[in-house]
Amino acid sequence: MSHMHRRTFLAGSAATAAVAAAAPYVHAQKKGGTLKFVPHADLKILDPIWTTAYITRNHGYMIFDTLFALDGNLKLQPQMVDKWSVSANNMKYSFTLRDGLKFHDGQAVTAEDCVASLKRWGAKDAVGRLFMASIGKMAPTDRKTFTIELETPFGLVLDALGKPSASPSFMMPARLAATDPNEQVKEVIGSGPYRFVKDEWQPGNKVVYLANKDYVPRNENPSGAAGGKRVLVDRVEWRYIPDALTASSALEAGEVDYWENVPLDFAPGLERNPNVTIFVTDPRGSQGILRPNHLQPPFNNKKARQALLHMVDQAYYLQAVIGSAKYYKVCPGVFMCGGMPYEFSTGAPGKQDLDRARRLLKEGGYDGRPITVLDPADSPYAHAPALVTAEMLKKLGANVDLQAMDWSTMVARRGKKEPPAQGGWNIFHTWATSFDVMTPAVASVLSGAGDKAWFGWPTSEEMEKLRTAFTREPDAGKRRQIAEQVQKLAFDEVPFVTWGQFVVPGAFRKNVQGVLQFGATLLWNISV
């Protein structure tokens, strides 16, 4: 290892020290008790590698730990890793684990566990696959150290190890990481701040976690998913309450402490309650997505997709979907706005221009056939934009077939490549949290891999080249330039259209302190 220089290590350490020095940890919160938490969905799947569902990711953060993690300012910090180094040519990395890391079954976390976990994650996650494809050798060198030797350049090694969302590279024992990534692990054993209590797990009702007394937090202040994960409660109970009015009433009556996602029409009522605080845990929020089907006319034609770009007035969509201006913002960039690492306005269309949209739709060969818009009526952030899109398309003179269905039907239907008349589709709407769209590498909506791309199946060799160049580029400045080119290309080829950026607030009672801001819900550092 002597031939490796310590540039990255020093940079990482300096950043860590800066975080620690900027906000010295003052312990004023009380300890003990039970945090009663109402999650946004029911936890049915326990393996965060098997699914990309956000609820399982949040569960993953309770149970598992990561080698690196993003802090509140989206800077990568070491988490399970104590020190690391990288060779001068950025082709060989070495990572050494912190002392005292233990799995919930009492076994020490070893480098072998980390290598096995990375392999399982890398077989499943989109960024993980790119990472694994660039690796020549990954192996432990002793119980606490492992090395990664790249075969082809990969500039996002630390970013991959600290990937914050669906799916983070969580570490698990090697015996569990040996499970086929297309099957669920049979046990839930991590080395994170909480233990999962399987006997008390009732899918559809309750999930119970106990503080992991063996967990050794880092010394730094907690910040995002990085820093010291201090557990201040003895027990956390997730209580799934499917009805929003019931959840709201339970919070007001003090039967629960923290409600993760408050529907926006409930926020004004809770804001009036002096015992409740409304709080935006993810200030960057989510991006609304309108996805055209690139295989079927008219949106197999670039001009017709550009018509959608000029049709969308984000403010109009956001007012219809979200309603309150304090919870949304108009954002021209494809990588979102508000302190994002790749925030640009390059290539963005100006104001809504329906005349131009009409002209482009016609030039795109639209022949008057019905445009099928999928409308999952049980999902407010997909239903409302579907209604607005249908209205806007009619303004363009299009014949619209708005098909109401439930979310489960929609996720099956969008996988169909057939023409709309044979069960396919033309447009669907969804949304993604900032972590899943903030770089060209993680943004599935930008993939131009044709059949292998995300639903809608855009084909763009140029986009794939740029995305590959982005992942291989070790220099952060150059990566930024590539990301800007990606955005420019995205506004020309229009793989998707964003209908705006919004946040969903949470609410907790006054006794709850220390809630962290992050793009995933984190339940350490909280006292009740």
Next chain:
Amino acid sequence: MLPLIARRVLATIPVMGVVALTVFALLHLTPGDPAAIIAGDYAAPQDIAKIRSALGLDKPLLTQVGVWLGNVVRGDLGTSIYSGLPVTTLIAQRVGPTIALTLFAMVFSVAVAVPLGVWAAWRQGSWIDRLIMLLSVSGFSMPVFWLGFLLVWVFAIQLSVLPVQGYQPMAAGPWQFLRHLILPALTLSLVYMALIARMTRASMLGVLKEDYVRTAFAKGLAPQRVLLGHALKAASLPVVTIIGLGFALLIGGAVVTESVFALPGIGRLTVDAIVRRDYPVIQGVVLIISGVYVLLNLVIDLLYVALDPRIRY
């Protein structure tokens, strides 16, 4: 009696078989893909295909139904596609709250509605009769979810005397158990109460016109004795039928009530499974519920024999 029970129990087997096949066919004809839901919103199509294959959902429908029926015959209802837990475990986790809720609601309904129905019939045409019928029409017309939220607002939010939601098993103490059931049971029972009261009244009105009732009054028997000892027994057959069928209504109503009060019962298990297309869970629950219905019908038939000696099967 025993041959009757044996015959009827045996007759349930083809009924359950038809139910099982119908449910299986309906579910698999319904659009939706559990593999796509499991994989998550940003999974690649090829990952969804792998999960579908791992779960056996890509096999021909006949193979899937064969495997499932084979397991059911061996008493194995399968495992949840999502949680990986056995369906029997999930049902066992949820059956307690639903039984407690339906029984509580049933006892409450019968205890209130039958006397009211008898009283209304006895005072036919009076203001008492009209008031009881007005209340029963109102109760019957009130949406369960609306009533539930109204009760929560009054008793849990404004008066803070009862909890908003949740369930506590008997092991947590009788009072904890009961106080979590009062509002859901009241919500659930009101519709049912109205139904029983109206049926009791109608049935009693018919019986009160019978000669033997007139004779009983002519003999100078006390009205309570005539009403409860003679008339009610004869009028009880349709009431018992309604009570039995009402269990079915209660289980249906429990779906809404369990959602409003966040009770972890069979109703919510079913709804969650339907929303996510968790086929084994839906099939298992429907099979069990249909079995309960068949058994309830058997119990009602047996009660007929006990209440009316003229009835023979």
